[in-house]
Amino acid sequence: MTESLTPIPLTAAPAEAVLDGLDAEQRQAAATLTGPLCILAGAGTGKTRAITHRIAYGVRTGTYDPHRVLAVTFTARAAAEMRSRLTGLGAPGVQARTFHAAALRQLQYFWPLTVGGTLPQLVDHKVKILGEAARRLRLTTDRASLRDFASEIEWAKVSTLTPEGYLARAASRPEPAGVQHQAFAKLYQAYEDLKQDRHLMDFEDVLLFTVAMLESDERVAAQVRQQYRHFVVDEYQDVSPLQQRLLDLWLGGREELCVVGDAAQTIYSFTGATPDYLLNFRRRFPQAEVVKLVRDYRSTPQVVKLANVLLADRKPGGSAPWAEPLQLISQRQAGPTPQITQHADDDAEAAWIAAQITDLRDAGMPLSEMAVLYRTNGQSQAFEQALASAGISYQLRGSERFFSRREVREAMAALRTSSLVNEQEPVPDSVRAVLSSLGWSRDAPTSTGAVRERWESLAALVALADQLAAERENFSLRDFLAELDERSAAQHAPTVEGVTLASLHSAKGLEWDAVFLAGLCEGLMPITFAKEQQEIDEERRLFYVGITRARTHLFLSSASARHSGGRGKRTPSRFLIPLRKELGLEPAARQIAPSSGRTNPNNSKRKRAVSCLGCGEVLVKGAEVGRRRCANCPPRYEEAVFEQLRQWRLDYAKELEVPAFMVFSDATLEVIAEKLPSTDEELLEIPGIGEKKLQVHGQRLKDALSELGESSSVSSR
Known part of the structure; x- marks a missing residue:
């Protein structure tokens, strides 16, 4: 948090008070302050609560100097949330950052002292430099190929492979963009040469340069290790070899390390992430304490049971390793039975989901507590259309940045002016007074479009002010502005009213009262290009992550065809088979829910066939024809x-x-x-x-x- 925030004062209450409210396993984890600690935390088991209370307890007991603790996670939003919680627990000053943010900070400080001169300029994107390198080598330079080249370079770097080392490991990998591995290794080297000539560095270089600096200069390494004595790493199942190498250098042989993770939620293997470090933690640290968090406070027993069944259906053995999953135990009261449905086509599925959302909304559930999740971003259009037709507002996760909206920028400017004049009123009252002049009102407008969107943005700020004022003592308007500034930097947006549409990957770390997992058919779940056992296992884990996002209502659906009147060639996902059995349902039959009734616009005229550029299948749906891509194939754009x-x-x-x-x-x-x-x-x-x-x-x-x-x-x- 920024220094202007007012922390909760350290009262005379005993330090153990910070452990109040934790369950037995959470308390065990939070009270274990020294030595290596591995927390195996299932979905919804309160891992962030456990580790933030652990840090706060260490600070309150004097075991930790808050300025010598480094908590590392994988997103700026998660780091900001951790800092916010620690401030609320009376432990400000603790550094909570992503790996890259922590490394960049060290690099910026030590570069002039160790290397001299200015730090290379950080480039956000690789395509321009890669394109130039590819042209020099007379390789393909279309954007799809350059995107594949960039991804392969990123994998190589986080796997700590040089261009020479890449060739030794590349034999088992597909050729990027159809280019032979030897030619790609030359491209990789040419890319590195161009960056060096122009004094540039990319995202992965931040970690590589920091590693090189710590390995080559013992004085710098000693200074960093003097600064940070205790380390906490969240989402440890997602670390890459490069991140682990950096962590080892930070530790310098010490064992004051707490890691938190769940191998069953490993869904980023394609980026170089591996759960091996989590699974082998006890082998590296034989004396490590291991605590398992299995009490699920998020989801009902019905949802938890399906999640457990999905993982249990994958038996150990075979051609790929499979870690024994945690068996979650729901701590909530029983809820509704999850539903599994099959529909005639994509439009029918989307219309059915919109109808269920309408029913839930009419029963009192906020739209912000509902989400539609799917495997690929290209699937969103049908749901956008169905929700818009039903008059239901929605937000596409990852599309519009909340703090970039004009009304939000105006609100922050008005609040900043107000903070210079009036600090006496309660924060929620001040926020309401200021935002009223910008279009906020106690009652939502009945109109749609821009007016409604503006109101929803301002209403989200009002709700955040209410929440923070209730959580923090002596909370001021300046504190609120500091919180907004930090959230803006981390893109940690407050809740906006509307159904969330998101890919399964982008839903990680989030939760809703009602979740619709859509498009659960072979070719999408698991995805078409998942052929090997390890790839199928990753798809199973991705599906598991989707199920465990739901608190109460869970809907699993598939469609037999892409369009009304089309041949129902799709089959429901193989992952649904054990779930149907658990729910006492018959195997998926050919009799399916009624069609949407929408006619295929291409049936009325004879047109020249257009094929998908990905798989070659003939396209008949208007949007697919326009894209030149079927719903099953991944996008070709960035x-x-x-x-x-x-x-x-x-x-x-x-x-x-x-x-x-x-x-x-x-x-x-x-x-x-x-x-x-x-x-x-x-x-x-x-x-x-x-x-x-x-x-x-x-x-x-x-x-x-x-x-x-x-x-x-x-x-x-």
Whole structure:
């Protein structure tokens, strides 16, 4: 937290008071302050509560100097949440950061002292440099290939492989973008040479340079180890070899390390993450204390049972290792039985989900407590359409940044001015008074569109003020602004009213009262390209993560065909078989729920067949034809570029006072994100852009694309 925040004062109450309210296992973990500690924490078992109370207890007892504790996690949002909780527990000053943020801070401080000169400039994206290196080697430079090259370089670096070392390990890996491994190793080296010549570094270099600095200069290593005496690593199942190497250097042979993780939630293996360090922790530290957190406080017994059954269905042995999963025990009262449904087509499935959401909303459940989760981002369109048709607001996770919204920026500016004048009123009252002038009212507007979106943003700020004022003593308006500043830096947005639409990967770490897991058919769950046992296992874990996001209501659905009237070639996911058995349902039958009744727009005319550029299947659904991609195949564009284009479209549509889809459809934006056209001729080649669209929106789109510049793949973390 920033220094302006007012911490809870350390009272005369005994230090043990910080352990009150913890269950037996959480208390055991929190009270174990020294020596190596491994906390195996299942989904919903309160791991963040356990480790923050452990740190606070260590500070309160004098065992820890708060300024010598480093807590490491994987997202800036999780780190900000940890700092916020520690402040609330009376333990400010503890450093909670991501691996990269902690390493960059050390690099910035020590670089002038050890290397001299200025630190290389950090580049956000690899594509521009990779493109130049590929052209020099006469390799393919289309954006899809460059994205694959970037991902392969990222994997190699976090696996601590040089270009020479990559060749020794690459034999078992697919050839990136169809390029032979030897040629790719040369590309990797050329990329590194270009960066060095231009005094640049990429995201992975931050860790590599810090490792090199600590390994080569014992004085620097000693100073870092003097600064940090106690380490906590959250989500330890997701560490890469490079991150583990850095952690070992920070430790310097010491054993004051607490790790927290769950091998059953390892879903980022494709980025180089491995659960091996978690699973072998006791082998490395034979005297380590191991605490298992299995009491699930999040989900009902019905949800927990299905999660356990899913993991138990994968028997140990076979061609890939499988760790014995934690058996969760729900601590909540019984809830409704999860539902498994099969539908005629994607539209029917989406319409059914929208109807269930309407029923839950009418029964009093906030829309913000519901989520629709799916395997690939390309599946969102059907749900967007169905929810919009039903008049249900929604938010796409990872699309629009909350703190970038105009009304939020205006609100923060107005609150900052107010804080200079009035610090006497309770914070919630001050926030309401200020935001009332910007469009907030106690009752939500009945209209939709921009007015409703603006109100929802302001209402989220009001709700956050209420929450923080209730949690913290002597909470001031300046404290609230400091909290907003930190959340803005970490993109830790408050809750916005609306159903969440998100991919399963992006849902990690979140939870809702009602969760709809959609599109659960073979080819999507598990995904088509998961062939080996290890890849199938990762898909099972991803499905497990999706199930454990639900607190009370869980809906599992699939569709037999993509469009109404299509041949029902899809089969429900193999992962549903043990779940149906557990629920006493018959095996999935061919008799399915009624069709949506929507006709396939391509049936009325004879058109030249258009095939998916990924798998070659003939496309018949309008949006798929526009994308040149079926719903089963992963996108070929960079997600970061697509989301920036969505944000531009939203802002531009608000300016024009028209719905966003009237500017360009999502399908059109996807092709734009892939092709990145720069001329009128290239724009006219994009499906969905004709002469009229070009005339009305072409120049603004070209300006937006120019501002985006070069962009690369972003990590799914």
